[in-house]
Amino acid sequence: xxxxxxxxxxxxxxxxxxxxxxxxxxxxxxxxxxxxxxxxxxxxxxxxxxxxxxxxxxxxxxxxxxxxxxxxxxxxxxxxxxxxxxxxxxxxxxxxxxxxxxxxxxxxxxxxxxxxxxxxxxxxxxxxxxxxxxxxxxxxxxxxxxxxxxxxxxxxxxxxxxxxxxxxxxxxxxxxxxxxxxxxxxxxxxxxxxxxxxxxxxxxxxxxxxxxxxxxxxxxxxxxxxxxxxxxxxxxxxxxxxxxxxxxxxxxxxxxxxxxxxxxxxxxxxxx
Amino acid sequence: xxxxxxxxxxxxxxxxxxxxxxxxxxxxxxxxxxxxxxxxxxxxxxxxxxxxxxxxxxxxxxxxxxxxxxxxxxxxxxxxxxxxxxxxxxxxxxxxxxxxxxxxxxxxxxxxxxxxxxxxxxxxxxxxxxxxxxxxxxxxxxxxxxxxxxxxxxxxxxxxxxxxxxxxxxxxxxxxxxxxxxxxxxxxxxxxxxxxxxxxxxxxxxxxxxxxxxxxxxxxxxxxxxxxxxxxxxxxxxxxxxxxxxxxxxxxxxxxxxxxxxxxxxxxxxxxxxxxxxxxxxxxxxxxxxxxxxxxxxxxxxxxxxxxxxxxxxxxxxxxxxxxxxxxxxxxxxxxxxxxxxxxxxxxxxxxxxxxxxxxxxxxxxxxxxxxxxxxxxxxxxxxxxxxxxxxxxxxxx
Numbered sequence: 001x002x003x004x005x006x007x008x009x010x011x012x013x014x015x016x017x018x019x020x021x022x023x024x025x026x027x028x029x030x031x032x033x034x035x036x037x038x039x040x041x042x043x044x045x046x047x048x049x050x051x052x053x054x055x056x057x058x059x060x061x062x063x064x065x066x067x068x069x070x071x072x073x074x075x076x077x078x079x080x081x082x083x084x085x086x087x088x089x090x091x092x093x094x095x096x097x098x099x100x101x102x103x104x105x106x107x108x109x110x111x112x113x114x115x116x117x118x119x120x121x122x123x124x125x126x127x128x129x130x131x132x133x134x135x136x137x138x139x140x141x142x143x144x145x146x147x148x149x150x151x152x153x154x155x156x157x158x159x160x161x162x163x164x165x166x167x168x169x170x171x172x173x174x175x176x177x178x179x180x181x182x183x184x185x186x187x188x189x190x191x192x193x194x195x196x197x198x199x200x201x202x203x204x205x206x207x208x209x210x211x212x213x214x215x216x217x218x219x220x221x222x223x224x225x226x227x228x229x230x231x232x233x234x235x236x237x238x239x240x241x242x243x244x245x246x247x248x249x250x251x252x253x254x255x256x257x258x259x260x261x262x263x264x265x266x267x268x269x270x271x272x
Numbered sequence: 273x274x275x276x277x278x279x280x281x282x283x284x285x286x287x288x289x290x291x292x293x294x295x296x297x298x299x300x301x302x303x304x305x306x307x308x309x310x311x312x313x314x315x316x317x318x319x320x321x322x323x324x325x326x327x328x329x330x331x332x333x334x335x336x337x338x339x340x341x342x343x344x345x346x347x348x349x350x351x352x353x354x355x356x357x358x359x360x361x362x363x364x365x366x367x368x369x370x371x372x373x374x375x376x377x378x379x380x381x382x383x384x385x386x387x388x389x390x391x392x393x394x395x396x397x398x399x400x401x402x403x404x405x406x407x408x409x410x411x412x413x414x415x416x417x418x419x420x421x422x423x424x425x426x427x428x429x430x431x432x433x434x435x436x437x438x439x440x441x442x443x444x445x446x447x448x449x450x451x452x453x454x455x456x457x458x459x460x461x462x463x464x465x466x467x468x469x470x471x472x473x474x475x476x477x478x479x480x481x482x483x484x485x486x487x488x489x490x491x492x493x494x495x496x497x498x499x500x501x502x503x504x505x506x507x508x509x510x511x512x513x514x515x516x517x518x519x520x521x522x523x524x525x526x527x528x529x530x531x532x533x534x535x536x537x538x539x540x541x542x543x544x545x546x547x548x549x550x551x552x553x554x555x556x557x558x559x560x561x562x563x564x565x566x567x568x569x570x571x572x573x574x575x576x577x578x579x580x581x582x583x584x585x586x587x588x589x590x591x592x593x594x595x596x597x598x599x600x601x602x603x604x605x606x607x608x609x610x611x612x613x614x615x616x617x618x619x620x621x622x623x624x625x626x627x628x629x630x631x632x633x634x635x636x637x638x639x640x641x642x643x644x645x646x647x648x649x650x651x652x653x654x655x656x657x658x659x660x661x662x663x664x665x666x667x668x669x670x
Contacts, residue, residue: 039312073463075397076397076398076463077397077398077399077400077463078395078398079389079390079395079398079400079401079404080389080390080393080394080395080401081393081394081395081398082393097386097389097393098382098383098386099381099382099383099386099387099389099390100381100382100383100384100386101380101381101382101400102317102322102323102382103398103400103460105319105322106322106323106463106464106467106604107463107464108466109465109466111319111320111607114319115311115319115322115382116382117310117311117312117317117318118310118312118313119310119312120308120309120310121310121382121383121385122310122311122312122382122383123382123383202608204466206466207465211462211463211464211465211466212397212463214462214463214465214475215397215399215459215462215463216397217475218399218459218462218475218478219396219397219398219399219402219456219459220396220397222402222452222456225451225452225455226448226451226452229447229448229451229452230444230445230448233345233349233444233447233448234444236349236350237348237349237351237440237444240349240350240351241351244351
């Protein structure tokens, strides 16, 4: 385990809503880097709108993209396994596998996966931390590299989380005492700090357990259900058939024989 | 058969066939356009509502087609052979139902050119993966179960004993696969906890979907037999219909207890009356599809009356449809006030597929011995009904 950790670092984001000036340079950089079609986007701005009474007005915003969950619902849902959680923490998307069923869009509690509605043979559009760019030796995804106010920071996941807590500790009056993304949906690799509650920014307030967990609980029961249904049905079929053939059992010995046969039927069925 | 003979044959069809063929052709043309143009122009699906009326249709139709596996289990596994006359019409309806679902699913896929990917790129955690596999395998088994009907009067009738020999294992495989995918359609929504209203969301969704598909399946067989009485002049003996109907209060009773029990355990009973439109939808669904049918079918008189049984069965079906539409559409919470209303093309494609389904059912029933063991309606019984009522649209064939 420890070897793995030293070889493969997990990436993460730290996004500070107090630093975001809503310039949307990250949106442009992302679309250019990833050649995203005009009608879609991998990254948005969530914002509070203008609040307060003149002249004390305020407005906060924050860039918003895939959270790269620890146990991603989309990965659990994807019919063909096009979405995968990598050891480096990135939830990647395989454009050659996707069948466009859009189950991931419903599965994601953050409403992240987008879809190329206007294209003949569309695909899902989703942040992959610019994984190809990182592979080319760059140190950061396009959004983080472009951000003029360092609202988006990128680095090792543990250090991002530590910095998030550090900022709150150093400035408890400035920030809400909550690192968004630390526990949301069972934990993610994107950590937000903000001067206003996250609901006001329009962030979803989900549970702390990923539904991927419940999903696995049920889907992993499938082989057991299949096996017991098949064996149970065969057992019922053979039992009733035997009784039909034997007619009405009179002697006690016949009944006993019938009963042992009943207990054997599941095995017989399994052999068939 | 010469071309002239074929033309004469086609000319001999009643007007109903032509109307269905025109509707089907129109709907399927819209479908072809959808495949060409993409989803944006032809549907009102969006980021907030990536699934729409097509998925709701699929869920309802699969539940209806549950008749095939329910009946197969009762007749073959539980040896209730007196129900056998219903098998062929129900298996045919089931096969056509599943085929419609496959066509609509194909329409729904953004990358329909890669539909086969579910076969080669498995994700065992995905409910949709399991559903796809089970439906594909089960449709194959339904073709097998139907093959005696298609081969009986052909020159290939020699293989019938061989088919007969393997029927039992395949029936059991079919019932097992049905159990899996009927329940997995409920599992689909388990990962959607953020969107589905808590009145419907439950870890028991797979169980709810399975049990309600049993009730829908039985109701399908009953209403199918009664509608056939008028449409095809063939029906099941009243005794068989009454026997099938006898199961319904039991199945629905278990369903009702589990549904309310789940709300009680999760402390959500108060939502029954405090969720506004969602409460109305949920209570309507339970009243129409569960509570009233339980009461109706508890009376022997209703079970033996053609009209009574039909009304009861149609109510169960309506309740199941509402349940599936709720779970996949009406009770999916809107994002930022955005709601979904289907585009006319989405609806047109559905109508086209439904018309094709009815047309194919009627044609197969016309040329093959589907109703061989059913009861012929005699002119006297028919009470002077005119034969031009042929091809009334069937709820069951959809």
